[in-house]
Amino acid sequence: MSLKILFAYLAAAILCVCGAYVSVEWVEQRSAESVQSTLIDEGFEWAEVATDGLLVSLSGQAPDEATRFRAVSIVGQTIDPDRIVDQMAVRRVKEFEAPEFSVEMLRNGDGISLIGLIPAETGREKITSRIAGLSDVKAVTDLLETADYTKTNGWDAAIAFATEVIRELPRSKVSAEPGLVRVTAISDSPEDKRRIEQLLKSQTPSGLTLEMNISAPRSVITPFTLRY
Known part of the structure; x- marks a missing residue:
């Protein structure tokens, strides 16, 4: 075989390799542009596209699983689904924060009113049963609402102490x-004011903060008559 023929075969081989490389580059570029354009048109701007030969990789963070699935389906209508490599992640959804639980107990005269939001697991019956049976209380107005969230630390101790306080003080508001x-x-x-303050301080459970405002009637000055 002459050198001319050998060089001709070699040149043809090089041209074939270069042509194949250029073709692959062109296919990759066209695939990436087509897929990216489709995703943008359909509102999936967050999705990123990368190509490796005939494979098309999808990445990015989808807001939810349903959106990720729709993105893959849309791309599958543009190119062969077997060419799709799904590397998309789904954004982690934050858990809903528990509401702020609180109860206000108002006792005045022969009635007690309960207002507030409590965990469902606490149950309004547990609270009303603790203040039931008082001889001078004829009515308990229950305006409590419940929410199905886990109770937080310190809730049980606060409720137990608050119900004991409302039982002891006939003219009071306990939150x-x-x-x-x-x-x-x-x-x-x-004197009664000092007694109540000392009693509440001594009965406050460990780890529980107590804020109190106990008022007492002012001393009355007895009128007197001046004699001349």
Whole structure:
């Protein structure tokens, strides 16, 4: 075989390799442009496209699983589905935060009112049963609402202490939330005020914060008569 023929075969082989390489590059570019254009037109701007030969890789973070599936389906209508490599991730959905649970207990005269939002697992019966049976209480107005969320730390202790306080103080407002109890009450005298404050402080469970505002009637100055 002459050198001319050998060089001709070699040149043809090189041209074939170059042609194949250029063809692959062209196919990759066209596939990427076509798929990217389709995704943008359909509203999937977050999706990214990469090619490797005939394979088309899809990446990016989909807002949810249904959106990811739709993106793959749309691309499958543009190119052969067997060429699709799905590397998309689904955005992690944050759990809903639990609402702020709290109860306000108002006792005045012969009635007690309960207002607030409590965890469903606590149950309004557990609260009303703790204040039932008081001889001077004729009515308990239950305006509590429940939410199906897990109770937070300090909730049980606050509710238990608040119900004990409302049982002891006939003219009071007691508010309870996780880890905190607020007490507003009226005493009969300055001495009674000090007694109530000392009693509440001594009975406050460990780890629970107590805020109280106990008022007492002012001392009355006895009128007197001046004699000349």
